[in-house]
Amino acid sequence: SSLESSSQVEPGTDRKSTGYETLMVTSEDGITKITLNRPAKKNAINIEMYHEIMRALKAASKDDSSITVLTGNGDYYSSGNDLTNFTDIPPGGVEEKAKNSAILLREFVGCFIDFPKPLIAMVNGPAVGISVTILGLFDAVYASDRATEMLVFGKKLTAGEACAQGLVTEVFPDSTFQKEVWTRLKAFAKLPPNAMRISKEVIRNREKEKLHAVNAEECSVLQERWLSDECMNAVMNFLSRKSNL
Amino acid sequence: SSLESSSQVEPGTDRKSTGYETLMVTSEDGITKITLNRPAKKNAINIEMYHEIMRALKAASKDDSSITVLTGNGDYYSSGNDLTNFTDIPPGGVEEKAKNSAILLREFVGCFIDFPKPLIAMVNGPAVGISVTILGLFDAVYASDRATEMLVFGKKLTAGEACAQGLVTEVFPDSTFQKEVWTRLKAFAKLPPNAMRISKEVIRNREKEKLHAVNAEECSVLQERWLSDECMNAVMNFLSRKSNL
Amino acid sequence: SSLESSSQVEPGTDRKSTGYETLMVTSEDGITKITLNRPAKKNAINIEMYHEIMRALKAASKDDSSITVLTGNGDYYSSGNDLTNFTDIPPGGVEEKAKNSAILLREFVGCFIDFPKPLIAMVNGPAVGISVTILGLFDAVYASDRATEMLVFGKKLTAGEACAQGLVTEVFPDSTFQKEVWTRLKAFAKLPPNAMRISKEVIRNREKEKLHAVNAEECSVLQERWLSDECMNAVMNFLSRKSNL
Numbered sequence: 001s002s003l004e005s006s007s008q009v010e011p012g013t014d015r016k017s018t019g020y021e022t023l024m025v026t027s028e029d030g031i032t033k034i035t036l037n038r039p040a041k042k043n044a045i046n047i048e049m050y051h052e053i054m055r056a057l058k059a060a061s062k063d064d065s066s067i068t069v070l071t072g073n074g075d076y077y078s079s080g081n082d083l084t085n086f087t088d089i090p091p092g093g094v095e096e097k098a099k100n101s102a103i104l105l106r107e108f109v110g111c112f113i114d115f116p117k118p119l120i121a122m123v124n125g126p127a128v129g130i131s132v133t134i135l136g137l138f139d140a141v142y143a144s145d146r147a148t149e150m151l152v153f154g155k156k157l158t159a160g161e162a163c164a165q166g167l168v169t170e171v172f173p174d175s176t177f178q179k180e181v182w183t184r185l186k187a188f189a190k191l192p193p194n195a196m197r198i199s200k201e202v203i204r205n206r207e208k209e210k211l212h213a214v215n216a217e218e219c220s221v222l223q224e225r226w227l228s229d230e231c232m233n234a235v236m237n238f239l240s241r242k243s244n245l
Numbered sequence: 246s247s248l249e250s251s252s253q254v255e256p257g258t259d260r261k262s263t264g265y266e267t268l269m270v271t272s273e274d275g276i277t278k279i280t281l282n283r284p285a286k287k288n289a290i291n292i293e294m295y296h297e298i299m300r301a302l303k304a305a306s307k308d309d310s311s312i313t314v315l316t317g318n319g320d321y322y323s324s325g326n327d328l329t330n331f332t333d334i335p336p337g338g339v340e341e342k343a344k345n346s347a348i349l350l351r352e353f354v355g356c357f358i359d360f361p362k363p364l365i366a367m368v369n370g371p372a373v374g375i376s377v378t379i380l381g382l383f384d385a386v387y388a389s390d391r392a393t394e395m396l397v398f399g400k401k402l403t404a405g406e407a408c409a410q411g412l413v414t415e416v417f418p419d420s421t422f423q424k425e426v427w428t429r430l431k432a433f434a435k436l437p438p439n440a441m442r443i444s445k446e447v448i449r450n451r452e453k454e455k456l457h458a459v460n461a462e463e464c465s466v467l468q469e470r471w472l473s474d475e476c477m478n479a480v481m482n483f484l485s486r487k488s489n490l
Numbered sequence: 491s492s493l494e495s496s497s498q499v500e501p502g503t504d505r506k507s508t509g510y511e512t513l514m515v516t517s518e519d520g521i522t523k524i525t526l527n528r529p530a531k532k533n534a535i536n537i538e539m540y541h542e543i544m545r546a547l548k549a550a551s552k553d554d555s556s557i558t559v560l561t562g563n564g565d566y567y568s569s570g571n572d573l574t575n576f577t578d579i580p581p582g583g584v585e586e587k588a589k590n591s592a593i594l595l596r597e598f599v600g601c602f603i604d605f606p607k608p609l610i611a612m613v614n615g616p617a618v619g620i621s622v623t624i625l626g627l628f629d630a631v632y633a634s635d636r637a638t639e640m641l642v643f644g645k646k647l648t649a650g651e652a653c654a655q656g657l658v659t660e661v662f663p664d665s666t667f668q669k670e671v672w673t674r675l676k677a678f679a680k681l682p683p684n685a686m687r688i689s690k691e692v693i694r695n696r697e698k699e700k701l702h703a704v705n706a707e708e709c710s711v712l713q714e715r716w717l718s719d720e721c722m723n724a725v726m727n728f729l730s731r732k733s734n735l
Contacts, residue, residue, distance in 0.1 A: 154436055191644055192720035202711055206704065214451065221447055230437035399681055459696065466692055475682035 017059070022049040024073065025056050030189035032065040039074025044082035045130065050104055054111045061116050066193040068115070069185060070138075071122035077147060080129025086226075086235050094227060102223035105130075106215055112137040113204075113211045118188065118196050122181055123147045123159065123168070132167075137211075139200060140169045142184075144177040262304070267294040269318065270301050275434035277310040284319025289327035290375065295349055299356045306361050311438040313360070314430060315383075316367035322392060325374025331471075331480050339472060347468035350375075351460055357382040358449075358456045363433065363441050367426055368392045368404065368413070377412075382456075384445065385414045387429075389422040507549070512539040514563065515546050520679035522555040529564025534572035535620065540594055544601045551606050556683040558605070559675060560628075561612035567637060570619025576716075576725050584717060592713035595620075596705055602627040603694075603701045608678065608686050612671055613637045613649065613658070622657075627701075629690060630659045632674075634667040 017025040024035040034056045036043040045053075053070075060068040072078050090096050112119070112134050121135055123143035128151045135141050143150075143159035150157045150167070162168040172180050188196075225231055262270040269280040279301045281288040290298075298315075305313040317323055335341050357364070357379050366380055368388035373396045380386050388395075388404035395402045395412070407413040417425050433441075470476055507515040514525040524546045526533040535543075543560075550558040562568050580586050602609070602624050611625055613633035618641045625631050633640075633649035640647045640657070652658040662670050678686075715721055 192724070194718060195715065195720055198711060198715065202708060218447060221443060225440065225443065228439060230440055234437070463692060466688060470685065470688065473684060475685055479682070 017056075020052050020056065022046070023052050023056055025059075027060075027063060027065050029186055030064075030066040030193075031069060031185055032060040032063055032067075033069045033071065034060065036070075036072045036078055039072075039076070041082065042076040042079035042126075043072045043074065043131075044079045046082040047085055047088075047104070049082075050108050054108060057111045057115055065117070066189045066191070066196065067118040067120060067185065069120050069122055072124050074125070075146075076125045077121075077123045077127040078131035079126070080131050080151075083235060083238055087239065098223045098226040101226065102219040105222065106219040109134060109137070109215045109219075110212065113208060113215065116197060116201065117193075118200060120185065120188075122177075123150070124177065126150070135167055141167065142177075142181045143168045143171050144174040145171055146174040146177075147171075262301075265297050265301065267291070268297050268301055270304075272305075272308060272310050274431055275309075275311040275438075276314060276430055277305040277308055277312075278314045278316065279305065281315075281317045281323055284317075284321070286327065287321040287324035287371075288317045288319065288376075289324045291327040292330055292333075292349070294327075295353050299353060302356045302360055310362070311434045311436070311441065312363040312365060312430065314365050314367055317369050319370075320391075321370045322366075322368045322372040323376035324371070325376050325396075328480060328483055332484065343468045343471040346471065347464040350467065351464040354379060354382070354460045354464075355457065358453060358460065361442055361446065362438075363445060365430065365433075367422075368395075369422065371395070380412055386412065387422075387426045388413045388416050389419040390416055391419040391422075392416075507546075510542050510546065512536070513542050513546055515549075517550075517553060517555050519676055520554075520556040520683075521559060521675055522550040522553060522557075523559045523561065524550065526560075526562040526568055529562075529566070531572065532566040532569035532616075533562045533564065533621075534569045536572040537575055537578075537594070539572075540598050544598060547601045547605055555607070556679045556681070556686065557608040557610060557675065559610045559612055562614050564615075565636075566615045567611075567613045567617040568621035569616070570621050570641075573725060573728055577729065588713045588716040591716065592709040595712065596709040599624060599627070599705045599709075600702065603698060603705065606687060606691065607683075608690060610675065610678075612667075613640075614667065616640070625657055631657065632667075632671045633658045633661050634664045635661055636664040636667075637661075 017027070020037075022036070022038055024033075024037045026033050026035075034053065036045075036049065036053075038044060038046075038049065057068070085101070086097070088097075090100065092099075115137075118139045119137075121138045121141045123135075123141060125144065125146045126149040127135075127147060128149070132150050143162065145159055147159040147162075147168075150159060150162050157165070157167075159168055159171045163171050262272070265282075267281070267283055269278075269282045271278050271280075279298065281290075281294065281298075283289060283291075283294065302313070330346070331342070333342075335345065337344075360382075363384045364382075366383045366386045368380075368386060370389065370391045371394040372380075372392060373394070377395050388407065390404055392404040392407075392413075395404065395407050402410070402412075404413055404416045408416050507517070510527075512526070512528055514523075514527045516523050516525075524543065526535075526539065526543075528534060528536075528539065547558070575591070576587070578587075580590070582589075605627075608629045609627075611628045611631045613625075613631060615634065615636045616639040617625075617637060618639070622640050633652065635649055637649035637652075637658075640649060640652045647655070647657075649658055649661045653661050
């Protein structure tokens with residue numbers, strides 16, 4: 001199946017998974033690293049990337065790694081939902097578009113709710129929208145102080161402010177971010193893997209049902225909101241502003 | 246009805262609601278501002294003010310404003326429940342008094358639980374008792390550093406400490422409090438009003454049933470506590486201390 | 491019964507309870523103080539101490555004190571579960587050992603969930619494992635800055651970091667720790683005792699059922715984990731390292 005092939009090892013590249021267009025996925029020392037890889041687009045998440053992240057998470061949940069890391073290539077962590085997703089209207093029109101988007105988003109967030117191993121975000125730079133919204137579903141969030149903007153629901157936070165709010169676990173100076181975080185991740189990867197998996201299971205199981213219910217409700221509300229005048233105008237303004245540059 | 250009349254516009258005063266004895270209520274730029282207006286009594290909440298706040302909240306929920314602000318006139322935000330409320334004993338005696346007070350408090354807190362628009366507290370000075378207790382039901386709480394005492398359950402906090410505990414969103418120097426907060430409020434009032442209302446609805450609906458159940462239980466416990474020796478003695482001591490000054 | 495006798499007053503020692511091997515229990519000024527008293531073992535909790543803490547809590551819940559304090563004698567608050575508990579294998583083997591340990595731990599944590607009066611931890615020094623895990627069930631946690639290590643789930647925190655996370659209420663310099671905390675405790679002990687008891691009841695009742703369910707589930711998972719290779723190896727390594735010193 002496509003799931004298994006995604007975690008297969010290519011001769012020569014050793015532990016680097018191929019078959020991804022928008023991600024780099026590597027696995028070594030018990031750590032699977034999923035890197036968002038559209039740096040020229042500030043790692044905006046297009047439809048393909050949504051699907052590939054889900055595929056990579058499902059593969060990581062079954063591989064022999066202890067922990068999984070999500071990070072971004074380049075200056076940005078992720079600029080969030082690629083708004084060009086909104087411009088590709090199917091034959092069914094905007095209603096069908098909104099419905100399909102809600103189904104995709106619900107499935108996407110569901111993968112984070114259900115992910116069984118410790119999941120760690122390395123927020124290497126600014127983060128926007130959906131890439132910030134899902135941070136609460138990670139087991140730890142390490143941010144570089146280059147993450148000067150974490151934007152969600154119209155509210156801008158620095159990494160330090162997000163840390164004070166509990167959304168970020170710890171903030172590191174950008175100059176030592178990679179080194180300090182990887183030292184820590186390698187130490188985590190040596191902890192007893194079953195104990196970590198079962199600890200997460202015991203904690204997450206208490207709230208999993210509620211998280212899925214909230215996810216379903218929010219996606220249903222979003223489906224309506226995407227069709228509202230407020231949203232249509234905001235997207236139109238954004239895209240026309242861009243095309244004028 | 247009295248609800249509609251309370252939000253009517255008087256000729257000449259434009260957007261200032263009349264018909265309140267203990268409040269000032271104004272509405273402009275998409276912001277309805279409810280000001281506790283018994284500065285000589287440190288904005289202590291007497292029976293009339295409880296009823297007028299509920300009336301003003303119901304009017305604000307239906308007017309064309311995007312957000313609603315509660316603040317105090319003068320040096321205090323509010324010194325909490327006016328203890329002279331306890332001295333006006335009805336023919337049914339203290340038991341009836343306690344029962345009526347519990348019904349009023351439950352209805353009062355219920356209005357804050359159910360308020361549908363973004364509700365923001367501007368804590369301009371010291372705050373005590375019920376005025377602090379209900380801050381958790383606001384969507385944002387901005388405090389001046391003049392709010393050196395926020396007293397609840399026998400525990401005194403400064404605005405900064407209340408901020409560290411998550412009860413206050415942000416603390417401002419008193420010298421720039423009004424200017425900085427109003428700049429922010431005016432920006433909020435320009436955000437899409439339906440998106441704000443629906444966001445609050447999605448969040449609050451998850452906990453509304455539980456909040457009303459807790460409110461009912463706490464008011465029922467309070468009704469008993471108000472009749473306890475511990476409470477009677479405390480109120481008597483306070484009032485006799487005051488009359489001796 | 492043994493419960494009553496444990497809170498009896500010896501002639502001459504006034505309010506000091508006897509009949510404890512691993513604790514000191516005193517009661518004065520409305521405060522019952524339970525002191526872990528195996529300083530040579532860093533107040534590690536052996537089987538006897540588990541049982542004595544439960545006995546002391548049950549006595550304190552019925553005595554005439556307003557509040558109860560738990561602290562440690564010597565340099566440590568507590569080094570957690572005494573790992574020699576694992577070496578005393580009953581005739582039924584390690585399976586029976588794990589089962590008995592799970593029953594004991596569940597009963598032990600249950601006593602903290604059900605304790606009806608304000609319960610305060612005075613964390614006088616480093617704290618490890620179960621002694622940290624149960625801090626969330628206390629009504630206030632005051633820590634000396636000597637508590638430089640609070641270790642739980644493989645993660646080391648200082649008292650200050652634990653305070654930032656909400657696990658510790660307030661941190662005091664060690665030089666003034668005893669004096670400052672006791673000043674505060676004596677003030678608490680003068681607050682209306684019924685109001686404190688009923689406040690705790692109203693808050694705790696909301697979550698008691700869930701806390702007991704989580705406790706049961708966690709002890710059941712622990713019973714399995716104690717029999718895992720990961721755990722057996724960790725305990726064996728620790729004990730053999732110790733015997734080699």
